[in-house]
Amino acid sequence: MSEGVDKRIPWVIKYRPKRIAEVVNQEDAKAKFVEWLRKWPNVPKRAALLYGPPGCGKTSLVEAAAHEFGYEIIEMNASDFRRKSDIERIAARAAMSNSLFGAKKKLILLDEVDGIAGREDAGGLEAILHLIKLSPSPIVMTANDPWDQKLRPLREVSEMIQFKRLSKYDVVKVLSTICRKEGLYCEEEALKYIAERSEGDLRSAINDLQAVGEGYGKVTLSLVKELVKPRDREHDPFETLRNIFSARYAWQAKMALSQSQLDYDQAKLWLLENIPNQYTDPEDRARAFEALSKADVYLGRIVKTGDWGLLAYAIDLMTAGVALAARNNPKDKYRWVRYSFPQRLVMLSRTKDVRALRDDIAKLIATHEHISMATAKSEVMPILMVIFRSNPDYAARLAIGLGMSEKMVEYLAGPMKDEVLAYYRKYKEMMQREAMEEAMARTMTTVARETTESTKSTGRGSGRSRRKKEVGTSTSLLSFTKKKS
Amino acid sequence: MSASEKFAELLWAEKYRPRSLKELVNQEEIVKRLMKFVEEKNMPHLLFAGPPGTGKTTTALALAHDLYGEDWRKYVLELNASDERGIAVIRTKVKEFARSKLPGDVPFKIVLLDEADNMTADAQQALRRLMEMYVETTRFILIANYPSKIIEPIQSRCAVFRFTPLKKEDVVSRLKWICQQENVVCHDDALDVIYEISSGDMRKAINILQAAAALGEVTVAHVYKVVGLAHPKEIREIVYLALSGKFTEARDKLRTLMVNYGISGVDVLKQMHREVFSADLKLPEEVRVELADYIGETEFRIVEGADDEIQLTALLAKMALLGKKAGFRA
Numbered sequence: 001m002s003e004g005v006d007k008r009i010p011w012v013i014k015y016r017p018k019r020i021a022e023v024v025n026q027e028d029a030k031a032k033f034v035e036w037l038r039k040w041p042n043v044p045k046r047a048a049l050l051y052g053p054p055g056c057g058k059t060s061l062v063e064a065a066a067h068e069f070g071y072e073i074i075e076m077n078a079s080d081f082r083r084k085s086d087i088e089r090i091a092a093r094a095a096m097s098n099s100l101f102g103a104k105k106k107l108i109l110l111d112e113v114d115g116i117a118g119r120e121d122a123g124g125l126e127a128i129l130h131l132i133k134l135s136p137s138p139i140v141m142t143a144n145d146p147w148d149q150k151l152r153p154l155r156e157v158s159e160m161i162q163f164k165r166l167s168k169y170d171v172v173k174v175l176s177t178i179c180r181k182e183g184l185y186c187e188e189e190a191l192k193y194i195a196e197r198s199e200g201d202l203r204s205a206i207n208d209l210q211a212v213g214e215g216y217g218k219v220t221l222s223l224v225k226e227l228v229k230p231r232d233r234e235h236d237p238f239e240t241l242r243n244i245f246s247a248r249y250a251w252q253a254k255m256a257l258s259q260s261q262l263d264y265d266q267a268k269l270w271l272l273e274n275i276p277n278q279y280t281d282p283e284d285r286a287r288a289f290e291a292l293s294k295a296d297v298y299l300g301r302i303v304k305t306g307d308w309g310l311l312a313y314a315i316d317l318m319t320a321g322v323a324l325a326a327r328n329n330p331k332d333k334y335r336w337v338r339y340s341f342p343q344r345l346v347m348l349s350r351t352k353d354v355r356a357l358r359d360d361i362a363k364l365i366a367t368h369e370h371i372s373m374a375t376a377k378s379e380v381m382p383i384l385m386v387i388f389r390s391n392p393d394y395a396a397r398l399a400i401g402l403g404m405s406e407k408m409v410e411y412l413a414g415p416m417k418d419e420v421l422a423y424y425r426k427y428k429e430m431m432q433r434e435a436m437e438e439a440m441a442r443t444m445t446t447v448a449r450e451t452t453e454s455t456k457s458t459g460r461g462s463g464r465s466r467r468k469k470e471v472g473t474s475t476s477l478l479s480f481t482k483k484k485s
Numbered sequence: 486m487s488a489s490e491k492f493a494e495l496l497w498a499e500k501y502r503p504r505s506l507k508e509l510v511n512q513e514e515i516v517k518r519l520m521k522f523v524e525e526k527n528m529p530h531l532l533f534a535g536p537p538g539t540g541k542t543t544t545a546l547a548l549a550h551d552l553y554g555e556d557w558r559k560y561v562l563e564l565n566a567s568d569e570r571g572i573a574v575i576r577t578k579v580k581e582f583a584r585s586k587l588p589g590d591v592p593f594k595i596v597l598l599d600e601a602d603n604m605t606a607d608a609q610q611a612l613r614r615l616m617e618m619y620v621e622t623t624r625f626i627l628i629a630n631y632p633s634k635i636i637e638p639i640q641s642r643c644a645v646f647r648f649t650p651l652k653k654e655d656v657v658s659r660l661k662w663i664c665q666q667e668n669v670v671c672h673d674d675a676l677d678v679i680y681e682i683s684s685g686d687m688r689k690a691i692n693i694l695q696a697a698a699a700l701g702e703v704t705v706a707h708v709y710k711v712v713g714l715a716h717p718k719e720i721r722e723i724v725y726l727a728l729s730g731k732f733t734e735a736r737d738k739l740r741t742l743m744v745n746y747g748i749s750g751v752d753v754l755k756q757m758h759r760e761v762f763s764a765d766l767k768l769p770e771e772v773r774v775e776l777a778d779y780i781g782e783t784e785f786r787i788v789e790g791a792d793d794e795i796q797l798t799a800l801l802a803k804m805a806l807l808g809k810k811a812g813f814r815a
Contacts, residue, residue: 272795276733276802282809285732286802293786293799300790306607344794347744358747369499370542371688372567372600378749380496382715383692389714391699394494401493427492434491 011210012203015178017064023057024202025170029163030061036159037065037107040138045159047132047139049113051146052163053236055201058142062109071107074137106137113154114143125153132157145236145261149345165239171195171205178209179219186219193224234261237270241339244271245278248333250320257319264315268296269342271322277337281329291321354411361408368402381412388413388420396423400431498691501663506547511655512540515646519544523551526591530616530625532601532640534632535648538686544648545597545626552591560591565599572608576615583619593624602629609636616642650685659687660694664703671703678708717742720756724766727801728808735801743794750793754784754800772811779803 017023020030029050036048050058066073108131116124132139146155172188172195179186191209198205208228212219215227235243235256243256244267257267275288295318298310326333348355358377365376365384388395392413399409399420406421413420503509506523509516522528533541549557562582569575579596587594604612616625616639627643629635657676664671675697683689696715697707719742726735742748760766761776768776783800787793807813 268792268795272798276736282730282732282802282806286799286806289799289802293791293796296791296795297786297789300786300792304605304790306605343740344744347740351744354745355747365496366565366568369496369688370546370563370599372565374567374749377747378752379689380692381747383696383711386696386711386714387699394699397492397494398496401495431492 010207011178011182012206015174015181015206017057017060018067020061020064020068023061023064024174025166026057026061026163029057029161032159032161033061034065036161037069037138043159045157046135047141047154047158048161049141049143049146049154049158050161050163051143053165053200053239054144055198055203055205056163056166057202058163059109059111062107062140062142066107070105071138072104073107073109075109075111108135108137108139110139110141112143113141114145114148114151116150125150129153129157144234147237147341149349152349165200166202167200168192168195171198171200171202174202175205175209178206179213182213184213184217184219186213187221190219190221190224193221194219194228197228235259237262237266238339240267241270241274241278244319244323245326246333247320247323250316250324253319253323254315257315264299264311264318268292268299268318269344270339271318272344273342274337274339275322277339278335279326279329279332281326281332283328284326284332287327288322288325291317291325295321357407357411361404361411364402364404364408384412385414389416392416392419393423395420396427399424400427496692497663497667497695498688501659501666501691502543503547504550506544506551509540509544509547510659511651512544512648515544515648518646519548520551523548526552528593528624528644530620530627530643532627532629532632532635532643532645533648534629534635534645536650536685537630538683538688538690539648539651540687541628541648542597542599545595545628548626549595549597552595560587560594562594562596563599564596566608567600567603572604572611575608576611579615579619579623583623587622593622596623596625597628598625599628600630601627602631602634606636609639613639613642651687653680653685656680656683656685656687656690660690663691663694664698667698669698669703671698672705675703675705675708678705679703682708682712716756717746717748720753721760723801724757724760724804727804728768728811728813730805730809732801732805735805736798739797739801740794743797750787750797751784753793753797754780754787757800768813769811772807775807776804779807 020034023030029052033048033050036043036045040046050062052058063073065071110128113128116128128141141154141158143151146160172191175191175194176186176188178184179191186209190212194205194208194212198208208224209219212223212227216223237260240256240260240262243259244253247253247256257264260267262270271292275292276285279285279288295314295316298314298317302308302310302314323333358381359373361381362373362376365371365380366373369376369380371380384395384398387398388409395413395416396409399412404412406424409420409424410417506516506520519528531545533545535541546557546561549561553560562578564575564578566575569578575598582594582596585594598612601609601612613636625643627635627639632640632645632647657673657680660676660679661671671694676694679690679693679697683693693708693711694703696711697703700707700710719738723735723738723742726732726738739753743750743753758777758780761768761773761780779800783796786796
């Protein structure tokens with residue numbers, strides 16, 4: 001061992017890259033991040049979200065870049081973000097020091113923002129979004145899994161920069177450099193073993209190397225085998241899919257899901273989205289979808305019966321069933337494909353407002369007709385749409401009768417909304433006028449005669465029987481028809 | 486009379502719903518027994534079972550009306566099992582309702598629980614306990630399409646009434662009567678078509694009638710136009726795309742249809758089924774049958790509680806395979 005070894009400093013810190021160029025094998029991410037940081041604040045997204053598996057160099061790149069560009073890093077743990085006041089304090093600190101002459105520029109680093117996704121309170125996320133909006137300094141976040149639905153608002157305001165998992169070769173290269181610098185005797189096979197077990201997590205590999213190297217003064221295969229245990233690491237959605245599709249045995253496919261960040265409900269949607277990306281043969285596709293479909297049937301039965309014992313079968317089918325479906329084109333299993341994020345989640349969040357409006361309409365109809373909202377949607381709304389798009393006058397009367405808002409009318413009438421709304425507003429106005437007249441008539445009983453005169457002059461009788469005859473809806477409906485034809 | 490009555494229109498299915506048991510023309514046996522309950526001002530828990538649109542809800546509301554008079558709404562708690570979020574919500578509502586004051590001369594109030602067969606077995610167990618807990622002050626009327634999906638202990642606590650499908654002449658004469666009330670011209674053959682399309686479901690029939698009337702007279706052409714408009718043409722395109730092997734395009738269209746227009750999986754399937762047997766679709770007859778089997782299986786799985794989009798996407802994959810085998814060309 002050389003004299004320079006200081007046991008108190010973890011090697012992961014000691015050998016942290018000082019320059020961007022030293023960050024291992026993330027050229028795409030580097031280029032993207034450096035460009036973003038160089039241009040800041042003249043960038044479309046005010047924050048950057050660096051994501052990728054653990055130990056692939058996200059934080060290292062931020063530190064190296066900050067060093068080269070002369071930024072001082074203000075590091076925050078995202079899980080501290082509870083209150084708005086915390087955020088304002090940080091922002092103020094960053095702003096203050098920026099304004100002082102000669103002070104270093106600040107960069108705010110929020111590590112592991114995906115940690116807040118699992119939390120109950122939404123306050124942390126709000127706080128971060130708030131910070132991004134008002135921060136005078138660039139904000140960089142890191143995450144292993146940025147795909148949680150709750151993080152969507154964050155994804156929308158961030159430049160998304162993907163880091164890939166490091167290869168075994170990348171890890172071995174770094175380890176042997178450290179060995180050389182530490183003057184440590186290292187067997188090539190031992191380093192390969194550590195790298196293998198680290199699954200691309202450079203930080204954990206360096207920690208393993210240090211544990212063996214410092215403890216024993218050398219790193220041999222037998223020592224390493226003794227001391228280095230495989231880590232329990234959760235796989236991100238992309239790895240999970242790749243592991244499921246490429247599995248040759250049922251157990252491999254099942255393990256892929258058990259090691260995943262995705263639970264079976266999420267995995268279901270990722271598979272739904274990506275089976276057609278991976279498998280090209282129609283029969284293989286149909287087979288894979290059939291397996292997924294049956295898994296989904298089991299999941300439905302679990303909800304209905306509460307029998308969680310069925311989960312095992314659902315998982316068999318959605319993992320092994322899908323993996324072993326590529327019988328006509330087995331090569332498809334190993335094809336590299338760009339997996340896509342489940343579009344359903346994207347569409348659902350995009351259409352949130354419309355769906356809420358549709359629910360409101362359904363609720364209105366359901367209460368009125370003593371039916372469920374589901375029936376209102378599938379049975380009555382299509383019928384209403386027909387009416388609203390073909391008979392605006394009648395539609396407006398229905399809208400009033402059912403107590404619909406203008407927004408609801410617009411939704412149901414679609415291209416005919418102007419026509420229907422014109423009638424709707426006209427009737428509303430007439431109703432208001434009439435209600436006022438009636439109120440006046442009631443209060444001015446003493447001058448009842450005069451009031452009646454004035455009502456007559458507007459062309460409407462006040463006699464009940466006469467009104468009824470005039471107002472019959474059928475008459476109006478037919479008169480519209482005549483006009484039309 | 487309020488000013489709004491002048492312009493307000495209602496849905497006919499509600500406007501012409503019979504208000505009292507006396508107005509009901511179908512289900513004579515059931516009505517007779519229920520009138521006895523009204524007379525005695527006492528009744529057990531009831532379970533109304535039968536196909537949609539045969540008058541279950543109408544009968545329950547009419548029974549309440551006859552028991553309590555015009556104020557009946559005060560003494561009835563209406564719940565729809567498919568809309569309430571879980572048994573806990575139902576429990577809270579029932580508890581609160583059971584606590585409030587009783588009507589004068591009837592010794593109980595009514596909880597009307599529609600679509601009770603959509604409740605899980607666990608929820609039904611909890612429901613059973615509720616029925617026992619408040620039996621002093623409350624009677625339940627459960628409504629279900631499939632009585633077999635109601636657990637045995639609940640069935641045994643209820644007087645079960647089975648509603649039978651309405652006869653064609655009953656449906657048609659009701660539709661005709663509504664047209665008279667509304668001064669709408671209707672053609673007999675159009676009413677026949679409405680009956681066929683709605684397969685005996687009175688509410689569906691009245692809804693179609695109202696839309697056809699909104700187009701002018703109730704003619705066969707207008708009825709078909711309503712049904713056609715109410716069923717988006719995209720579904721035909723989806724079937725064609727899938728059969729000609731354009732799987733991902735078919736999938737994307739399907740998703741847009743379901744998410745953006747809120748069409749349910751079962752509705753999509755019903756219409757796909759129609760498309761598969763339409764003469765415009767050039768397919769060997771045996772392939773149509775095979776497709777019908779797949780569509781039916783898919784609907785079964787969805788009804789079992791599976792996910793609409795997964796099931797329909799799997800169906801599209803099967804269609805693509807079948808289309809390839811049959812050498813389908815759009």
